[in-house]
Amino acid sequence: MVGPRVKSYFLNYGLKKLMIDEFLAHYFKDAGYADVELYRTPTGYRVVIHAEYPGRLIGRGGSVIKKLSTILQTRFGLDNVNVTISPVVDPDLNARVVAFRIVRALEKEIPFRRVIMYMLKRVMDAGAVGAEIIVSGKLRGERATYEKLKAGKVYKAGEPVEYVVDRAVAKALLKPGIFGVEVVIVKPNIKLPDHVEVKALKPEEIEQLKPAKAEAGGGSAG
Numbered sequence: 001m002v003g004p005r006v007k008s009y010f011l012n013y014g015l016k017k018l019m020i021d022e023f024l025a026h027y028f029k030d031a032g033y034a035d036v037e038l039y040r041t042p043t044g045y046r047v048v049i050h051a052e053y054p055g056r057l058i059g060r061g062g063s064v065i066k067k068l069s070t071i072l073q074t075r076f077g078l079d080n081v082n083v084t085i086s087p088v089v090d091p092d093l094n095a096r097v098v099a100f101r102i103v104r105a106l107e108k109e110i111p112f113r114r115v116i117m118y119m120l121k122r123v124m125d126a127g128a129v130g131a132e133i134i135v136s137g138k139l140r141g142e143r144a145t146y147e148k149l150k151a152g153k154v155y156k157a158g159e160p161v162e163y164v165v166d167r168a169v170a171k172a173l174l175k176p177g178i179f180g181v182e183v184v185i186v187k188p189n190i191k192l193p194d195h196v197e198v199k200a201l202k203p204e205e206i207e208q209l210k211p212a213k214a215e216a217g218g219g220s221a222g
Contacts, residue, residue: 013038020076024049029100029170031056034088044080047072052097054085092126095168095183102133102181103172112139112147112179119183120149129164129186130154137179154186164190 017038024033032052039046051057058065065083072078091097098119105115116133123131130152139145155161164187172179201209 032097045078046082048084052091057085095166095185099168099170099181099183103170106172127188132184134182138176
């Protein structure tokens with residue numbers, strides 16, 4: 001049975017990671033912030049930040065990463081923190097990176113339909129099984145509405161959602177108001193429970209399946 005001290009540790013760890021994640025997502029969306037990993041080491045903490053543009057998080061001469069280390073220590077209480085910036089392996093298949101791309105495009109006043117059509121095509125070209133992009137807000141007038149585009153196969157419920165779906169939500173502040181952006185990406189190269197694979201037969205196996213020929217012969221009636 002898990003003791004209260006262990007429960008408290010994991011609750012505090014999860015809350016601290018969530019607060020750091022929200023802070024980084026707010027201040028570094030232009031850097032294509034994707035995710036953060038938090039590790040407790042014998043000497044302190046190790047923070048690994050994944051972003052589309054790592055250079056913007058590092059800064060000239062490491063200026064940004066030094067300020068970030070100070071903030072993590074003073075604001076979030078991470079003693080002896082070691083910050084590592086890592087590039088995102090597949091940015092076109094990362095829902096958060098794609099959501100922030102859409103936000104940046106909308107804030108540049110690029111038409112929303114053109115943005116989501118382009119991003120959806122880019123995600124699918126990267127190999128995604130399926131993708132869905134929703135933009136909501138005052139898209140065409142004073143009344144709030146939404147636009148949804150989907151391609152491929154998108155899972156909304158069931159066990160596969162836990163390990164094959166990457167989902168992210170972001171918001172853009174525009175003249176008409178706040179626009180919400182939701183991106184759902186079904187990752188490739190993962191075996192799905194409803195996947196059916198048809199096995200190709202070898203030539204000798206095909207021969208075995210053919211019906212046997214009737215034996216020749218048979219006496220004539222006398």
